[in-house]
Amino acid sequence: MKKHSKTIVLFLSLLLMSCQEEGVLTQRRPVGADLTPNALLRYQANFTTTDFISGAGKVAIYLDEGRYKLKLVDYTIQEGPDLKVYLSQSDVPNNFINLGNLEPSQIYLIPENVSFSTYNYVLIHCQQYNHLFAHGQLIPQP
């Protein structure tokens, strides 16, 4: 009987483990926005990575059809789990606006009425493990 029970447990365990699956995303990926040819560059920042994080990148903020939009430029900072793009009041994630998951090719639509004199940093932050990957201070463009 004990022999039977071990076989059953092994069989069912294998059955359960074989079932783990990350399928294919079938929802339309909601790309934040597009940039029109009339978009004006208003702010820019160079990312500084934190300890043990490699890579580089820039961020550009455009005013486009009355809305501010954020774009990552030449972004090569190393990947990590659960990375987010924050618009922050400082170079640490205390007071910030979460713009969503990091997707280097995405154009991020910034919420209305955000003051860049207050939110003057862009952060790349791992939310799940609360680890800052990079920060950059926004500099107004002429």
Added chain:
Amino acid sequence: MRVYLIVICFVCCVFNLKAQGCSDAGVCTVNSLNSKEEDIFKNTLAYSVSYGKGEADVFYVAHFLAYTKQWNPQLSFTAKVTLSTAKGSFGTRTQFGDAFLVGNYLFKTKKKSQWGTILGLKFPFTASNLKINGYSLPLDYQSSLGTIDGFFGGNWRYKNWNVEGIVQVPFVNLNKNSYFSEYSGTTDFPSTNLFQRQPDALLKVGYRYTITPQKFSLNPSLLAVYHLGEDSYTNIFNQQVALEGSSGLTVNGVINGVYSFQKNQQIEFTLATPFAVRDVRPDGLTRSLVVALQYNYSF
């Protein structure tokens, strides 16, 4: 024995079944593992597969594997592991859900009346932040709520009536969900970024009809789950916001049938549907229908 298992597994694969519960966070199925004083076997293995219809177009196939050790006629312990697949317009996500450790103690029967107690813990296998291709998913697609829960309760059996009351309290929140409805392109599911869940209180009243003595019984029951507070999440401005309407009562109708085809082997089927649900259901636990099949093997 193996033939029965193969048949069950074949059915599971062919129909791609899965399920999770009936508007609760796990205790709904735990108490079905309660031992009975007349049980004579020391060990029981149970495997369950169920199909559930959730919010929007999401449906579920859930499995659990449980082992119960009967130390004596009064005391038993159960360990249970769940696995769930959610499928909907976001895609398909399968993952282990939670591990349960449950202790049951039954007092001696007196005048056809018996009391019992239940005490347990639930440990999540995930932080409730499963994604598909880097895309954050709502809790409806997560296999666990990402909380360590404790639950305790009591059970009273009188003749064929059975009443159970259980409180489930999340006391460690490991939930790291990062779903924002405003970034998702759909309003089917509320934002649940860094979700914080409140406790539940569960009351179940059932009656056991014996159709064929020692063979087949039917157990219809009413299951009420009261969510004891508003859940909350962290919005895009890093502020914690209550999800208004997420507290309140869910009432389910459950019918459970048990067929013993050998002294040590049983098949159970369960059909459950809610009659009343909360206004807002961010936890993704609500099912409009659950159909479950369970096999018990004692030795």
